[in-house]
Amino acid sequence: MRVLFSVYGSRGSVEPIVALAVRLRELGAEVRVCAPPDEEFVERxxxxxxxxxPAGRPVRPVVTTVTPGSAAGLAERASExxxxxxxxxxxxxxxxDALVVTGPLPVTAAARSVADKLGIRYVHASHQPVSLPSPHRRPPVRRGQPVPPETxxxxxxxxxxxxIAHTMFGEMLNTHRASAGLPPVDGVRDYAFSDxxxxxxxxxxxxxxxxxxGVVQTGAWVLPDERPLPAGLVEFLDAGEAPVYVGFGSTPVPDPEGLAxxxxxAVRARGRRVLLSRGWAGxxxxxxxxxxxxxxxxxxxxxxxxxxxxxxHGSAGTTTTAALAGAPQVVVPGGGDGPYWAGRVRELGIGAExxxxxxxxxxxxxxxxxxxTPAVRERATAVAATVRTDGTTVAARRLLDELGR
Known part of the structure; x- marks a missing residue:
């Protein structure tokens, strides 16, 4: 079995794909990953x-220069x-035999077109539920579009x-499809998601x-990390009481110095030591x-x-990693799925928003x-015991079974 992955996004998008690719390879499949050419992804x-x-332009310069909520340059990026x-x-x-894809709508809609052209299995993978249509929550706001009233x-x-999605990307997609000898699609979003x-x-x-x-929930795709912590970090951890970790991943930060x-x-005011992560904001x-x-x-x-x-910042990856570790969490939500994960942390009692x-x-x-507090730590420890670690195995076996049939 040969499986190709196509992913475009920050570390939170790439890392789960890497995890599933490694698990599939362990089960005997041949795997290959199309990913942005950022140095950290290539090295990983x-x-x-x-x-x-390598596919597309590097992600980091795009993420760190885009104004939150702005649609400036969106059409050009989508076309690329x-x-x-x-x-x-x-x-x-x-x-x-299969193409597994995650990323923004222009990526997934075009990738499904490629799979249809080649007659191979297509899987749309999402690492957060926010973008999947559900009557139980509102859709995320698309760049450049007004926020609808709560009523x-x-x-x-x-x-x-x-x-809106079809208005934004439908003509662009169908132009590419016509060049590939494919008929037009009427609804870009639902076509990309598949059924x-x-x-x-x-x-x-x-x-x-x-x-x-018909959403198939597999569990989170997490690759066990066996890398040792750097000696200097271990020395710092051993030198005193457990510190508070502060990091915002790939989230754009308007004022990095001020936020740091x-x-x-804030952490010092609680009498705690601080571990600060550079992140993409530096x-x-x-x-x-x-x-x-x-x-x-x-x-x-x-x-x-x-x-x-x-x-x-409330990404799926950091939320899941902290939950698995039994660490209490404070989510400072920005855009995207941040508010969703902040709400889940609060509802589960494993932290606050x-x-x-x-x-x-x-x-x-x-x-x-x-x-x-001891109560939140106790609750976080209890929830950690319920978090599954077999998501990649569930997904890999399902895909191989489907391809075998």
Whole structure:
């Protein structure tokens, strides 16, 4: 069996795909991954011995320069993403049995077109439930589109979302499809999702309520990380009480210096030491005091087992990793799926949600005070025992079984 993965996104999108690719290879499949050519992704895949095909432009410069909510340059980026699927990915998919795809709508819609052209199995994979149509929640706001009033019914909003998506990307997709000898599609969004999309989230952390859409929830795709923590970090951890980790991953930060200063002040106000993660925003320590330590790329699975709490942006990956480690969480939600995961952390009782994406030292310290308690730690430990670790096995065996049939 030969499986091609196509992924376009930040680390939170790439890492789960890497995990499933590795598991499939362990079960005997041949795997190849089309991914952005960012150095960190190339190194990650090469370090695991996974064959990689660079596709599209690097993600990091795009993510760190886009104004949140702005549609400026969106059409150009969408066109480039579709062209990469019909070009690079289509060439890499020759001779494959399946194409597993995750990423924004221009990527997934174009990738399904490639799979249809080649007559191979297509799987739409999502690592968060927010974008999948459901009457139980409102759709996310698309860039450049107005926020609808709260009084509008969810089903109506999802119908409108489908219309907007086709208006934004339908003509572009159908132009590519015509060049490939494919007929036009009427609804880009639903075509990209297919009638059985896969949801790679943990059922305990993110239960999916059944809908008309035949969503297949496999569990989160997590690759066990055996890398040792750096010696300097271990020395810092061993030197005192468990610190509070603060990191915002690939989230754009308008004022990195200000956010770092705010975070350190808030944690110090709770009498705790600080672990600050650089992230894509390039956060740095505000001073040289020995109660703070700056980390870059690190084994979070091991690190989060040794911290008092994790302050983060609310991505699926960080939320799941912290939950698996039994670490209390403070979510400072930005856009995307951040508010969803913040709500789940709050509802599960394993942490708290900061009110809004821009914390002050006082507001963040107050939320930390509510989380740094024995009760929250006890609850986080209990929930950790319910989080499944077999998501990649479930997904890999399902795909191989389907291909075998």
């Amino acid at each position: 895949l090469a370090g695991l011995g996974v064959e990689t095909v 993403l579709m062209a990469a699927q019909f070009g690079t990915v289509a060439a890499a998919a020759e001779g494959c 509008v019914a969810n089903r109506t909003l999802w119908d409108e979302d489908a219309r 059985r999309p896969w949801l790679a989230t943990d059922p305990a952390l993110s239960p999916w309520q059944p809908t008309e859409l 200063r705010t975070a350190v002040e 956060l740095t320590l505000p001073d040289g005091h020995d109660d703070c330590f700056l980390v870059g790329e690190v084994n979070q699975q091991a690190l989060f087992r040794r911290v008092a709490a994790v302050v983060h 900061h009110d809004g994406p821009v914390p002050t030292a006082d507001s963040l310290s107050a939320v930390l005070g509510a989380v740094l």
